[in-house]
Amino acid sequence: MNFHYPNGKRYIPKTAALKTNSIKNKNDSYSNRGMTLEEDLNLTNEYYRENNIAIIHKKPTPVQIVHVEYPKRSAAVIKEAYFKQASTTDYNGVYKGKYIDFEAKETKLSQSFPLKNFHEHQIKHISSVLKQNGISFVILRFTITEDIYLLEGDKLLTFWNRMLDGGRKSITIDEIKQYGHSISVGYHPRLDYIKVIEKIYSFN
Amino acid sequence: MNFHYPNGKRYIPKTAALKTNSIKNKNDSYSNRGMTLEEDLNLTNEYYRENNIAIIHKKPTPVQIVHVEYPKRSAAVIKEAYFKQASTTDYNGVYKGKYIDFEAKETKLSQSFPLKNFHEHQIKHISSVLKQNGISFVILRFTITEDIYLLEGDKLLTFWNRMLDGGRKSITIDEIKQYGHSISVGYHPRLDYIKVIEKIYSFN
Numbered sequence: 372m373n374f375h376y377p378n379g380k381r382y383i384p385k386t387a388a389l390k391t392n393s394i395k396n397k398n399d400s401y402s403n404r405g406m407t408l409e410e411d412l413n414l415t416n417e418y419y420r421e422n423n424i425a426i427i428h429k430k431p432t433p434v435q436i437v438h439v440e441y442p443k444r445s446a447a448v449i450k451e452a453y454f455k456q457a458s459t460t461d462y463n464g465v466y467k468g469k470y471i472d473f474e475a476k477e478t479k480l481s482q483s484f485p486l487k488n489f490h491e492h493q494i495k496h497i498s499s500v501l502k503q504n505g506i507s508f509v510i511l512r513f514t515i516t517e518d519i520y521l522l523e524g525d526k527l528l529t530f531w532n533r534m535l536d537g538g539r540k541s542i543t544i545d546e547i548k549q550y551g552h553s554i555s556v557g558y559h560p561r562l563d564y565i566k567v568i569e570k571i572y573s574f575n
Numbered sequence: 576m577n578f579h580y581p582n583g584k585r586y587i588p589k590t591a592a593l594k595t596n597s598i599k600n601k602n603d604s605y606s607n608r609g610m611t612l613e614e615d616l617n618l619t620n621e622y623y624r625e626n627n628i629a630i631i632h633k634k635p636t637p638v639q640i641v642h643v644e645y646p647k648r649s650a651a652v653i654k655e656a657y658f659k660q661a662s663t664t665d666y667n668g669v670y671k672g673k674y675i676d677f678e679a680k681e682t683k684l685s686q687s688f689p690l691k692n693f694h695e696h697q698i699k700h701i702s703s704v705l706k707q708n709g710i711s712f713v714i715l716r717f718t719i720t721e722d723i724y725l726l727e728g729d730k731l732l733t734f735w736n737r738m739l740d741g742g743r744k745s746i747t748i749d750e751i752k753q754y755g756h757s758i759s760v761g762y763h764p765r766l767d768y769i770k771v772i773e774k775i776y777s778f779n
Contacts, residue, residue: 420703423703423706426704426707428662430634430635431636431638431659432640433635434636434640434653436636436638446657446658447658449653449655449656449657449658451652451653452638452652452653452656453650454653463667463668464674465674465676465707465709467707468674469673470668470669470672470675500630503672504671505669
């Protein structure tokens with residue numbers, strides 16, 4: 372029952388992901404077992420919430436609802452709807468009073484991360500969040516090597532603007548290593564990105 | 576093409592709301608013209624975003640997608656989906672670096688605001704946000720009088736706990752006037768709740 376967005380990204384129903392990857396599952400191992408970045412982040416955010424470390428949620432998939440039916444004695448059924456492009460990044464929430472906002476993306480390439488993974492309105496949103504002194508970043512995963520990096524929003528904007536100025540349409544792996552921060556894959560939490568932002572930003 | 580949630584709340588497609596109530600419309604007047612609280616807040620947040628005052632969005636309606644079809648040469652169509660109960664409040668974002676989180680509710684009553692308007696998981700979310708030092712509140716609207724109040728999250732929790740302890744299942748209008756903060760309806764922005772939170776909370 373997996374289907375794909377127009378952009379080729381696999382859609383994973385939330386409940387299915389939770390059932391398969393419950394953090395109570397004793398068979399969990401440190402290996403990544405083919406989990407997507409989204410599944411790893413959902414587990415991580417669940418861990419953060421349950422332990423009052425941070426309250427961060429993935430936003431629901433935006434859907435344009437066109438037709439709904441109301442069968443007697445059962446729940447309303449949406450019979451026609453379309454995927455809409457999100458106007459923000461996918462994840463946001465609060466850590467120590469501060470606003471946290473990020474987007475997570477994967478690539479099958481190994482030497483660079485294509486900027487076409489981001490939409491212009493997401494870049495605009497990141498820019499707006501930075502102007503409001505929010506904490507904004509992206510989490511980039513290289514599926515082949517399973518390497519994961521956190522790249523701060525202002526750095527992403529620099530690479531985006533280089534592209535707009537006629538420069539390369541991707542960020543090289545060397546640039547990501549130089550300007551980004553490696554996130555190691557653990558058990559609980561899976562991807563401890565809060566540990567990274569705790570080092571980068573100052574919290575009262 | 577209006578339909579209703581199981582809870583009786585009218586569902587307003589976003590694009591329709593934007594078209595009808597564009598803030599560029601010269602025929603706009605100060606009167607409320609039957610706008611819902613959600614429409615007013617969408618216009619307010621749009622105004623805040625366009626003027627870099629705050630970056631606050633309404634979260635998409637959570638939908639459980641069951642079946643999608645992929646017609647040739649056209650967009651994917653969701654053919655079966657169901658409304659899900661939200662696990663958070665509807666609105667969140669950033670103001671001066673701080674995390675802002677709120678829920679907006681209306682009542683047709685005039686003497687009290689029923690607590691059944693809130694779900695237990697929303698109360699839990701509000702409580703979690705407060706523990707992370709986020710700014711959490713609810714916006715309450717009395718549709719008959721068109722009076723609108725901002726009530727801080729911790730005050731809502733006090734009334735909620737009173738109910739759990741066997742007390743009344745609503746907040747009286749006098750209590751809301753005493754503990755809440757009146758929001759006047761204006762033109763741009765429609766409901767200037769940021770002005771209220773600027774008075775309540777301290778910002779660096």
